[in-house]
Amino acid sequence: MDINELVVIGDSDLLIHQVQGEWATKNDNILSYVNLAEMLCKKFKKIEFRHTPRAQNEFDNTLAMIVSMIQHLKSSHIDPLEISLKEEHASYSHxxxxxxxxxxxxxxxxxxxxxxxxxxxxxxxxxxxxxxxxxxx
CATH class of the missing domain: 1.10.1390 (Phosphoglucose isomerase, C-terminal domain)
Incomplete structure (x- = not known):
C-alpha cells in the first residue's frame, strides 16, 4: 500500500516498551508477537509508538470494533474512513x-x-x- 510512516497507538505500555526494545520480553507467548512486530517495523521508514491508557482509549475500541465489522475484498485498496469527533456523546445530544x-x-x-x-x-x-x-x- 506504499505506506512509509506509521503511528501505532496502543493501551499496553508493557508491549509498547517491549517492541521498542526498551524492556526485556520474558514470556514466550508474547515473545513471538514482539519478534513479529519488530520484523514489521523494518518495513517502514518511520514508525512511532504512542501509549494511550485504557481509561482513555474509548475511541480506539470503537474504531477496532468498526474495522472488525468491515468485510475487505481481496485487494490492496481500502476506502478511507472519515471520522469526526463530537464534543459530547451522541446520547447527550438527544x-x-x-x-x-x-x-x-x-x-x-x-x-x-x-x-x-x-x-x-x-x-x-x-x-x-x-x-x-x-x-x-
Missing amino acids: MEAEPDGKPGYNDIKMYLEKWDYPKGITSGKKKTIRRMVNVSS
Whole structure:
C-alpha cells in the first residue's frame, strides 16, 4: 500500500516498551508477537509508538470494533474512513424534556434509584427501561 510512516497507538505500555526494545520480553507467548512486530517495523521508514491508557482509549475500541465489522475484498485498496469527533456523546445530544417538564431519561433514573417502574407506563416502556439500565451497567 506504499505506506512509509506509521503511528501505532496502543493501551499496553508493557508491549509498547517491549517492541521498542526498551524492556526485556520474558514470556514466550508474547515473545513471538514482539519478534513479529519488530520484523514489521523494518518495513517502514518511520514508525512511532504512542501509549494511550485504557481509561482513555474509548475511541480506539470503537474504531477496532468498526474495522472488525468491515468485510475487505481481496485487494490492496481500502476506502478511507472519515471520522469526526463530537464534543459530547451522541446520547447527550438527544435528551429532550418530556411534556411533564422532566428530562427523557427521568424514568431510567427513577428505576435505578428505587428499582421500581414509574406509575402508568406500558410493558414495552418497562422493557426499554430494563434494556437501557443493562446497557449502562
